[in-house]
């Protein structure tokens with residue numbers, strides 16, 4: 001393969017299938033990856049495209065972004081639950097980045113994307129997207145070598161390529177990659193949901209069967225040509241009982257086709273020197289500008305003007321994110337002089353606890369429930385420290401953003417956090433703080449370690465600079481995906497191929 005991803009003259013073609021893609025639709029980090037990975041791949045000469053649903057409001061967003069949009073006038077038809085569903089296919093493009101948008105009002109009306117309960121009605125949109133993506137390769141002039149699937153919601157594509165009476169014919173030349181972004185979501189269904197989506201032949205011990213239920217991720221682990229997960233450490237953790245969530249044995253026996261590839265960051269979008277959400281832009285060589293922005297923002301946010309550090313937190317308020325060790329740590333840390341700024345939503349219990357703390361400590365903790373993209377940017381650009389005490393973290397994008405924006409991460413040593421943060425006290429080149437034990441006590445001790453360093457301005461500046469200089473762009477990770485695609489397709493390059 002040459003540097004442009006061209007393999008012996010033929011361009012590698014990859015279709016990414018995902019229920020969410022930023023900035024058109026987003027629930028979590030998956031949406032960001034599906035936007036930025038294909039762009040990075042295109043930069044390497046791979047023709048990487050995306051197929052994703054056109055939920056309500058998506059066309060307006062495409063227009064607002066100034067992307068091109070055209071109706072391909074092609075229709076997709078897939079029969080599910082003894083009914084034929086028809087969808088229109090739109091082609092959106094931003095520069096050379098091509099996205100196929102599937103418009104199906106009945107199935108893709110729910111903007112919240114994932115439902116609490118995976119009943120048949122909740123499953124059909126995902127089944128449609130999974131199967132229609134295969135059909136798409138026949139009706140648009142794009143015939144991929146690889147179909148790249150993301151999480152349980154699109155796992156039915158490779159399950160169908162193996163066990164669906166009609167869709168198994170697609171397995172011929174097409175290879176599949178299944179990426180696990182979060183093994184906590186496995187697409188667990190009652191077995192009788194399989195017949196209506198045509199996947200009943202997959203219901204056996206070497207297919208999707210899982211203690212009498214159907215487990216879609218299990219089927220994809222077996223059915224795909226390659227499995228990836230979003231950091232090397234998480235790829236090891238899911239082979240053990242804690243993070244394996246019941247699938248560790250199966251994953252161990254398929255580890256020959258498993259690879260951990262770290263997610264990258266869209267460094268054009270997440271750039272503190274050009275970010276329009278930040279009133280005073282800065283970079284690593286102008287940290288005094290950051291300091292000015294910090295003073296401005298801390299005041300605006302209603303925090304008092306004391307000397308202690310501000311800890312930022314942006315993300316979903318779920319147990320996975322370590323909220324149950326973070327919340328009990330807040331009071332003692334406030335007494336040590338810390339201030340907090342939270343942005344997120346999720347579990348009503350955690351929301352209530354944070355609200356209560358905000359009432360108890362006005363000026364010391366500011367809580368915004370919900371999501372506000374511009375506020376998120378400002379929190380990254382102004383906090384002294386950024387906390388991520390996750391129970392598990394497949395990759396995590398927030399710590400990468402925090403590093404780039406000069407907020408020093410304090411995180412639990414798990415998954416992608418362990419792969420991307422080097423502890424200041426474990427390594428002279430360190431630029432963050434890690435702890436292993438999942439407890440409020442360890443978290444507090446780690447914050448106090450950071451506080452000691454914070455009190456020494458030149459040391460603190462050095463730590464910030466080291467973090468800001470780290471390169472977490474997609475460059476290296478996209479190259480690893482290119483290698484993987486080549487391996488599974490057998491599309492070998494020239495002998496001069498630098499990536500071989």
Ligand code: NHF
Nearest residue numbers: 029030181393394395396
């Ligand atoms: O970064 C995108 C994201 C990860 O750690 C994150 C997670 C879900 O939990 O790959 O997926």
